[in-house]
Amino acid sequence: MRELDTIDRMPGELIVIGPILLLWLPMSRVPRIRRLIAVVLAVLIALAATLVHLLPRAVLEITLGGLVLALVTVLSGHLMEPRPTAAVRRTRVAVPAGLLAGWLLLVLCCGAIAVRPAPFFPTTDDVLPLPAGLRATAHPFDDGDCGSGACFRTITVSGRPGQSGADLYAELKRHVKAHGWGDGCRPVGWLLDHTTKCAELSVKDDRATITLSGSRDDDRHMVTIG
Structure with missing residues (x-):
């Protein structure tokens, strides 16, 4: 059984959204868009951390909302860029995109376990x-x-x-x-x-x-x- 203490109130949004920010950097091919989306993701992490500090009971809801907004942000940035060639998709986009999909699956599985009620x-x-x-x-x-x-x-x-x-x-x-x-x-x-x-x-x-x-x-x- 786990002990509910300050560890449970660590900024989970940093753990969840941080890898999305790191995976976005090699996915983007346009420096201006890359920097813009990276700044938006960093602001999103800071905002979510602040909200968790102010509303600690809503840590799961804030982290989930931050995850959704991070995905929308990355998708928007991807749509803003010119359509990559087949070679670029294979060498630059496919690998980080696959890692991002795997990371999202892992986060969703862990989230399902975290939301499941259990004594503590x-x-x-x-x-x-x-x-x-x-x-x-x-x-x-x-x-x-x-x-x-x-x-x-x-x-x-x-x-x-x-x-x-x-x-x-x-x-x-x-x-x-x-x-x-x-x-x-x-x-x-x-x-x-x-x-x-x-x-x-x-x-x-x-x-x-x-x-x-x-x-x-x-x-x-x-x-x-x-």
Whole structure:
């Protein structure tokens, strides 16, 4: 099982669109058009990276939209150029065009796997660091912490000297709600990704436990923080 952390928010649009830019350069035969389309593709990558930073939940939708726009841009540039001779098509256009087609097939296959709902391990950065004075211990995890629909991570929290369990619970509740957890569950993606992550609090004596779960299902309706 995977862990959902900042790696999942890397600019996938650079990984997806970057090779298209590199393959376009040997495909083009007109310097002016080659530079124009290359600049448009570079701007598209920068714009998509900015949008992912501003709207991280829509990373799949932005990357897919960027891929479509990149293909339209390359096709437009190809149509703007004079029709190549048969020899040129064989020596200069055919190879990069074939590589581009193979790359698109690979991206589509990987995209289908990425969109398929699956349980995951949420990152502890969703709740850490805790307020000053509270001590958190994030427990190790492995595939044994996953069921058929969700994976779980636990964090044990020790309160300040003399702090009661009820007071510790109330402080943690304020803390996680301030970090956008609401009633405890929130979506990971936007339109294509329906997976959900949840946070649940429990207290025993003077110690509390934060349980994070990553579910393949849409559990936004669940209330795990009362």
